[in-house]
Amino acid sequence: MAEPTITLNITRYRPGQDRAPTTQSYAVPYKEDWVVLDALNHIKDQMDGTLSYRWSCRMGVCGSCGMMVNGTPKLTCAAFLRDYYPGEIRVEPLVNFPIIRDLVIDMSDFLDKLKSVKPWIIRKEEKPVSQGEYLQSPAQLEAFHQFTQCINCMLCYAACPVYGLEPKFLGPAAIALGYRYNMDSRDQGQEQRAVIGNHDGIWDCTFVGECSVVCPKDVDPAAAIQRSKVDTTKTWFQSILMPWGQR
């Protein structure tokens, strides 16, 4: 009996040669324990070495292999062929990003935005190492812990229609990571992350909520953004009502 196969319809784009992306179909062996990334690797190794895509860890940690699988942003290392078989699978580069080649997108915009929220602990004055570490209770850790799980895979940007329509939008992951440091009891840098509270920050978000649905690490960027809206509004009202106060 012939080995069962599954068809992958993959976006191809060769910069400088193709005017627009095209679709190429590949029939790859169907194996129950294969994920879409295994199928892509099979194509690259056995069928067509010109196919380009990003991947690294193949275990949902590195965040490199995010692509559109049948129109939904997914880590291809976690998308099993058996969930689509015997149907065909459409693999496209993450939407809302420019295509460099085939399934590889240009992530410069995301990296710029990530840097703009200063995702690191900022102290007004650093204390010397000899004075020990900055202590934190389990409850204080719990306040932001889930947001530390982000792997920068950009699936949330591909799921966000606001980012697609308004490319200036800071976007789910960058805001969630900024919020993570704002919520960190060891951090004192909230004022340096004003970009979060700007118009192109949280206020562009219309709360579609898909960012949290597609997140492979159960981070909840939609919650981070809405809670930031509440915090920012409170701070603003306090500054109006009590201009002589600290904040």
Added chain:
Amino acid sequence: MSGTRPDPSKLYYREVPATWWLKKKSYFFFMLRELSSVFIAIFLLVYLYQIYQLTQGPEAYVAFSRRLSSPGWILFNLIALLFALYHSITWFQSSAIVLPLRVGERELPRNLFVALNVIALVVISLIILVLFLRLKG
């Protein structure tokens, strides 16, 4: 880092189609939620105008109320009611995410938050309905 950036002239930019909100169920329901505000706003404007008619004397009020009982307006009110209910449910779902209920250090399930709010909505609506019927009768 700018040296590692790809040549912008070689990138391919995809457009977001105007029908993006029809591509996914969740996007469609998001648009319905946004659209619900239009119906609720129209309802409230009509309601305000109805109250304004009170200042124009009882005849004006009765005449306007009679116009509102035409089948077209009843249909509109029915649609507006459905949108208002949908808006309320999605509001509770959103609130559950924004203001999580906590007992001690644990976050209660979001569905519980939604359920409690729906129960409160039903109970308060029933109380208002009973009061209304009493006052009328």
